[in-house]
Amino acid sequence: MVAPEVTPETQQEHPAHWKKKCPDCSGAGHISYGKTYGSFPCPSCGGSGEVFVFPREVREKCPRRVMMEDAGYDPGRRCPPGCIHCHGHSTVPSEDVDVWWVVLDGLGFEARPHRRLGKWEMSLYVGEISTYWGDGGEGETLLEALIETVKKVGRA
Ligand SMILES: [Zn+2]
Numbered sequence: 001m002v003a004p005e006v007t008p009e010t011q012q013e014h015p016a017h018w019k020k021k022c023p024d025c026s027g028a029g030h031i032s033y034g035k036t037y038g039s040f041p042c043p044s045c046g047g048s049g050e051v052f053v054f055p056r057e058v059r060e061k062c063p064r065r066v067m068m069e070d071a072g073y074d075p076g077r078r079c080p081p082g083c084i085h086c087h088g089h090s091t092v093p094s095e096d097v098d099v100w101w102v103v104l105d106g107l108g109f110e111a112r113p114h115r116r117l118g119k120w121e122m123s124l125y126v127g128e129i130s131t132y133w134g135d136g137g138e139g140e141t142l143l144e145a146l147i148e149t150v151k152k153v154g155r156a
């Protein structure tokens with residue numbers, strides 16, 4: 001398993017909005033080409049020094065922006081911090097189970113049936129981390145259990 005190096009500030013967020021230090025500029029936000037050429041903003045992170053941990057499929061356009069566009073208004077590139085849908089992220093986490101399944105697959109995830117208290121249950125494993133779901137498990141739905149597993153990996 002490769003645990004994502006989530007920045008402490010974003011660890012409290014939904015995993016869709018987790019960020020890590022940009023691997024291309026090591027978090028500096030710029031890339032230096034030496035004395036002659038100087039340094040330029042890093043194209044991978046746009047100069048912020050941070051990139052999202054998970055690919056863009058886990059984020060969907062904020063419904064406020066979709067609504068405004070549908071009504072013919074220009075919502076701008078970013079939502080205000082007070083947006084009730086996205087709190088300024090401008091995107092909302094995907095609720096597509098397949099998308100999160102693929103994310104966990106990339107973390108070395110497997111689902112295993114096992115017996116607990118005489119009943120068959122399903123557990124989601126990533127390395128040493130496991131999450132039960134279904135009856136008495138964490139998360140009412142498979143989506144919740146998947147997200148909970150991703151969160152445990154990020155805190156590991
Ligand atoms: Zn960068």
Ligand SMILES: [Zn+2]
Nearest residue numbers: 062079083086
């Ligand atoms: Zn928004």
